[in-house]
Structures are given as C-alpha cells and as structure tokens.
Amino acid sequence: MKNNYADHSAEVNNGERFKFGENWARFLSALDESRITIAEQSLKTMLGRESLEGLRFIDVGSGSGLFSLAARRLGGEVLSFDFDPLSVQCAKVLRSRFFPGDPLWSIHEGSVLDPDFIDGLGQFDIVYSWGVLHHTGNMWKALDLVTRLVQPGGDLFIAIYNDQGAISRRWARVKKLYCSGPFGRWLVKGICIPYFVLPPLLRDLIKLRDPTRIYREYKRERGMSRVHDWCDWLGGYPFEVAKPEEIFKFYKAKGFELQELITCGGGLGCNQYVFHRSPQSS
Template identity: 55%
Template sequence: MAIARTHQEEIQSGDRFSFGENWSRFLSVLDDERIEEAESSLRAMLEVDSLEGKTFLDVGSGSGLFSLAARRLGASVYSFDYDPKSVACTTELRRRYFKDDDQWVINEASVLDKAYLARLGQFDVVYSWGVLHHTGKMWDALTNVTPLVAEHGKLFIALYNDQGGASRRWLMLKKLYNEYPILRLPLALYTLVKQWWITIAKELMRGKFFVAWRTYNKQRGMSPWHDNVDWIGGYPFEVSKPEEILDFYRARGFTLARMKTCAGGLGCNEFVLHRNIPR
C-alpha cells in the first residue's frame, strides 16, 4: 500500500508544481482593476448581476482572486486549496478586503478527500477554474465535485483542452520544469516566446506596442507572466475534449448553460453546467 506524501514532498520530488508560490508573487501586482475584471468574468459566465444571497465554493482557490470577486458580488464564500501557500494567498486577500468576515471561510484540503468534501454540504455555485486537471486524478476530481452542487445550482469549471500530440509534448516539458530547477527560467522564457511572439509581431506590424500584453488583465484579471509560469509549471497535467466533459456531466444530471472553448488550441475550455431537479 502506497504511503501518502505531503504536498511539500511532492514538490521536492518534482511531481507537483508550487502554484501557491507563483500566486504569492501575483499578489504584488493585484489591483482594483484586476479585481473588477475578475468580477466581470464571473457575472458574464454565470449570467448574473449579483451573487447576493448565494453560496459559492471555490475549489482550489489559488491566489484567492475569484473567492474575493465572489464575496464582493455578495456571495457567502467557502474556499479551499491543497497548496498551503495558496491558502495563505487567499487568507491574505481576505485580510486585505474582508478582515474578520465570517461569510468567507478558508481551509487547506484536497478535492480528492471525499471525507472532507462530504462535510461541506451543497452550494449554489461550485467554481473550479484550471484546477481539477492538476490533481493527478482529474476524472475522480470531476466526480467528487458533482454532489457539492445544490439543486438548481451551477458548476463552473475550466479544463485544459486536449490537443493530442501537442498536449503530450507539453506534458514532457512540464515534467522537465518540475524535476530540474535549472531548466525553469529557460523553459518559462521559451513558453513565453512561443505563446506571444506571433501576437506581438502582428501588433508591431500595425504600429502597436505590446497592447495585448498591457491589457491582459482584461482576461479574468490575471497577469500574463504569472499565467505563463502557471502554464509551463502546471503539473500534474491532464487534458480533455469538450464532448467528453459534456457527456460526463450529462450522465450525472447536468445540462450545459454556457461554454467558452479555446477553439481547439492551447488553453482551457470553460463550462457552466446547471444541475437539474431529480425526477
């Protein structure tokens, strides 16, 4: 029987990326504009103006930005993350913006821990953006979040798109990034150039200078460099096709409310799924 390892042991062995360390650096560039963009993205995808009176579960809260956005929109928020440093980031945002608030609870826990999840109850919105594909057991994680969604509730998830051979090559690079610290900066720079050079070249040809980079916070309020590190470092790493996710949740009593794909390319497909009333 395998002995369970701690989060830190997984990082030291190269089997897991320290998301929390990356997000702790992101907090230094977090400002009101980024927070407002995060709120806007939640309103748009959930098709609401407010979350007043709703309960919101943030599965894998990361930097804590979207827990903060949900709380500012009026929801009672419950956040948890497997990474202690991510928990610290989320706690820091609560301290900055909602000090001593009893409507925002934060825990350190894993979405693979069924006993823990069973104690949480159900929520109007269960949110997990770019998290479940990093657990090492994505399909188990997708199963585990299902009962957390209340009747008439919404499940908002984002998962890496399956690009076939390209995804397998990224998996290899991610493993190298985590196993060999000396390669981290070169791989991060390689990824940055690979993902941005066409966009920047097109802008320069039009007489523009890094417009997409400077306005990147319009995309969910995130930072291009920290997202870049999150991408190349993000390991474990699994992928899925949109139809696989839709079939998976249709069989579990959900219908699609909204979807945003990455058009078959690199990145995440986003799904908002509505839980139906049992017959």
C-alpha cells in the same frame, strides 16, 4: 480540516507538482481594483447573475484568491480551499485586506481528491473551479467528486484544458521537465518564453502597434496577469486534458445540463463550462 502539507511538500520535492502557490503569491503584488472588477464581471457574465446575494459559493482550488474575493464582493457567502498551503495563505491575505474578520468567508486547506474532506464541506449554490481539476493528478476523479458539492438546483462552473492530442502530450513532458529541478525550469523558460513573447511582439512592431497591448488586453479577460499565467502554464504539473464532448457526456450522465460553454477554438487553453444540476437530482 485535514492538513495536506506533508503530501503537497512530497509531491513538490519529487518533481511531481508545480509550486502554484508561489506563483499566485507573486501575482498578488499586481492585484488592483481594476483586476478585481474584471473578475467580478467575468463571474456575472458566465453565471448570468448580477449578484450572488443569498447564495453559497465554493472556490475549489482558490489559487490567488481573486475569484473568492470577487464572489464575496458580489454578495456571496464564500468558502475557499486549496491543496497548496501558499495558495491558502493568498486567500487569507485577500480576506484580511478586504473583508477582515468576515464570518461569511471561510478558508481551508484540503484536496478535492479527498472524499471525506469534500463530504464535510456541505453543498453550495455555485461550485467554481477554474483551471484546477486538471492539475490534481486524477482529473476524472476530481470531476466526479466535485459534483458532491453542488446542491440540487445549483450550478457548476469549471474550466478544463483542451485536449490537443499529441501537442498536449508534448506539453505534459515540458511541464514535467520544468518541475524536475532548477536546470529543467531554466531550460524550459529559456526555450518557451521567447516562443510566447517574440511572435506577438514582432507583429505589433511591424504593424506599429503598442507592444504592451497583449498584456493589457489579456487583463480584460478575467483580471489575470499574462506573465503569471505563462508561469502557471509552463510549470503547471500534474497536467491532464479533455475534449468538450467528453466533459459534456460525463456530466450529462450525472444529471447536469450544460448552460454555458466557451471553447478555446480547438487550440491551446481552457474550455469553460457552466452546468446546472436538476432540482430533482439526489
């Protein structure tokens, strides 16, 4: 498989890319059985399946490796890949911890923007890419190329940042500043972390509720960590967005039918989509 380390390092050094892998490596210290179980349940709910037994599952931009692990525990044959070398290592750490020597979980380094790499992977029953394709630097190309991985009759499960217009453009500038160097990173953290933390904390204190509630409830959504997702949000550059109707029309034209949709209500965050590819499509 093609090694993208030089390309990745150059983008990070030029302030064009967040160190996603570093953040996910830190997240692994918080990973426990309850988070894995929640991740499994989120896959079962969105895909409408209790098991992935006998199915091929690809995790496009595997990040921490949590959902590759969840898919493998549900019985799927899993292929994980990521552009960030440290994210690749995260998946390998989880495989060695939970499925040592497993021939049904393969892990690679590569880019979803590389057509030759994508074509060399084959096709899968389930293509999963949660919160990844908008960080590639060319989202619409990534949204296009990922369809090559979906076999006829297969499913595509993606999550893409919601387009909030001017607000999204301002966030793009914030993320770019974060990745520009130490000064930009600490400036963004100093301004934005209180923005995220203080309002819910004050509401809970006023209502005499447990202020740790926002962290525990967040965990129940996908097994993720609010703190690590905050870091991912603040530094997550490149950064692109799309309206739900744009994604729907894009995939409808390619022969995909929308099966499941969960939006973020027009606000901050990702809209989640599950598309089904017609068995007759080529």
